Amino acid sequence: MSTDKKYAYYPGCSLTATAVAYDISTKAVCDALGIEIKEIDDWNCCGATEYFAINALPAYALVARNLALAQDEGHSQVIAPCSACFLNLRKTDEYMGKYPDLGQKVNQALAAGKLHYDPGSLRVRHLLDVVVNDVGLDKVESLVKKPLYNLRLAPYYGCMIVRPDSGFDNVEYPTSMDELLRTLGAIVVDYPVKTQCCGGHMTQISDDTALDLIGRLLRSAAEYQADAIVCLCPMCQLNLDAYQDDVNRKYGTDYKIPVLYFTQLMGLAFGIPEKKLGFGKEMVSAKPALAKITAEPPPKKKRRVRRPKEALPMPGQE
Amino acid sequence: MTETRGGDRFFDRVVAATPGGEKLALCLQCGTCGGSCPSGPDMDHTPRQLFAMIAADMEEEVLNSNTPWYCVSCYYCTVRCPQQIPITDIMYTLKRMAVQKGKFKEAEAADFSKTFIGMVELYGRSFELGLATRYHLAHHPLKMIQMSGMGLKMLQRGRMALRPEKIKRLDQLQAILEKAKQLSAQTGGAA
Ligand code: SF4
């Protein structure tokens, strides 16, 4: 892995608004870990999952402007903390190289703005990948001052960080965040729906579809008695956090499961003050969960919590 | 602007408009895609059925199906398809074709996408409040009331901007997008 810990930083639109807690905690944690990030000057929106549905070439060109800007700034790697941005940047770089006709057209479009991008010149990375694989868990462990003892966490990866082929973890059963959270001292529940869909933009289009998907994720976390769900994508966080009330209303449930970013929990374990990590911005308060953290590790249990049968990972079924 | 490249057959046009789309010819009709799809229960046709319809050149029915619009880009089907068919990308292609032909029943999903990219073309960034206001006012004003409670909480927590953020070199971005649209029109939208 690269020893050079300098990266271009592509926050993406969500991190300037709904996911500002992710942005703040990312910066705090990168600082602590010695990951040097420099925000790409004048970056633009990646188009999320919307632009490709309307017109493909402008959608690629929109993404490619960011790649071209980062390349011009002399970077060889770019970090995107949002899974949708990560996918779009990665896919555009890959497709421009794999389909030369597309690459050429995108560059023709970029030329109208006096820009150019050479596919393959930037490695697009998700923040989790950089933390686990470039920095490493040993370094993370060395920084843990206040372990998250007794906190039961459900690691939620969602879709676009591993699929279709980001390559740094298993597409259906990733474990890198599990290991990271364990390194922080937390109890990681074997969350069977960890890579199922959060509903994406369906919250805006069809309540029934979206709340059904969100409800599944909350139900499973509740069955495993998770104190919090940990995520790594602003869309996942928003759907699980802001729509939890709607799920409760629709299904007559009473979930109050805070949905936090992995960076917030890292910062907490590093002893960084909560305020500098964006705590308090979540709709479902994290306070009761954080109060469960103890100074001593929990006594080792002999028996593992049994996996409820109906929570086996069966996407699309239930 | 229609996706016409690649011959007259609907099947060929779908293939031509999708990078790596030629694999669609290899579909085994095994149903793995539909069985993996989180939106399956709400779709008019499962992805497998849709691909059989594409192979049969049932353009009208395919472009009128709500299936592509219920695709949430989770890529489960894509990683599980034994033939490595880029299913998610094909769903995007079908959305584009439906928009270009003004077909699609699911006007809301298409309008959400359009409103979103309208914001991006105007500011270079997406703007949640503007997006929610425009899109929901047009489609479900009642939802605005429900949303406003949530919006207020988001505002109180500093999670929603009242004004859009604009990038500095908006003219540069717009020139790039304009050129891309021209190129796209020349090649019939195939990418
Ligand atoms: S999983 Fe692939 S081969 Fe099987 S039906 Fe779906 S598209 Fe066809």
Ligand code: SF4
């Ligand atoms: S990518 Fe779309 S079609 Fe494929 S499984 Fe996910 S939602 Fe279904």
